[in-house]
Amino acid sequence: MKNISDVIEAYLKRVLQMSGEDIVEIKRSEIADRFECVPSQINYVIKTRFTVEKGYIVESKRGGGGYIRIIRLKPKSKQALLDEMLSITNNPMSQQASMDLLNRLYEERLLTERESHLMNKILHRDVLSIPLPNRDIIRSKVFRELIMTLKVHDRQEG
Numbered sequence: 001m002k003n004i005s006d007v008i009e010a011y012l013k014r015v016l017q018m019s020g021e022d023i024v025e026i027k028r029s030e031i032a033d034r035f036e037c038v039p040s041q042i043n044y045v046i047k048t049r050f051t052v053e054k055g056y057i058v059e060s061k062r063g064g065g066g067y068i069r070i071i072r073l074k075p076k077s078k079q080a081l082l083d084e085m086l087s088i089t090n091n092p093m094s095q096q097a098s099m100d101l102l103n104r105l106y107e108e109r110l111l112t113e114r115e116s117h118l119m120n121k122i123l124h125r126d127v128l129s130i131p132l133p134n135r136d137i138i139r140s141k142v143f144r145e146l147i148m149t150l151k152v153h154d155r156q157e158g
Helices: 004-018 028-034 039-049 078-088 095-107 113-122 134-157
Strands: 023-026 056-061 067-072
Touching: 004 023, 004 028, 004 039, 004 067, 023 028, 028 039, 039 056, 039 067, 078 095, 078 134, 095 113, 095 134, 113 134
Parallel strands: none
Antiparallel strands: 023 067, 056 067
């Protein structure tokens, strides 16, 4: 059985998809009422499931007339997406961030499922068994090289 966070995430993605646009505004309290959960559960889902690494921007306004706006980022081209990801890799990268970016590369068809799984294993904390923050720095450098390779490969194909 799915947990409540998975159900809320699926619902919000469905609302976004059904809107016919790449933007949707929701009221946190209404979503919490719909799923009979506390509003902080909605915050958790938004914070962990709708990140830049996963291809979303979230804006919020607190207060009585407040809202949460979820925007799905749609890059103009594969090169634009890779450039966006390059900027993210300028900083140390957590394992979760690398998994999210790999999943996005797979969703955008820049990596095969096999390549995504291979990179996930290579970037895993069990393989990069060195202390933080060096582990996140190395993970970022390896990921950056992946992006650079994809950029060159994509240019050669295009």
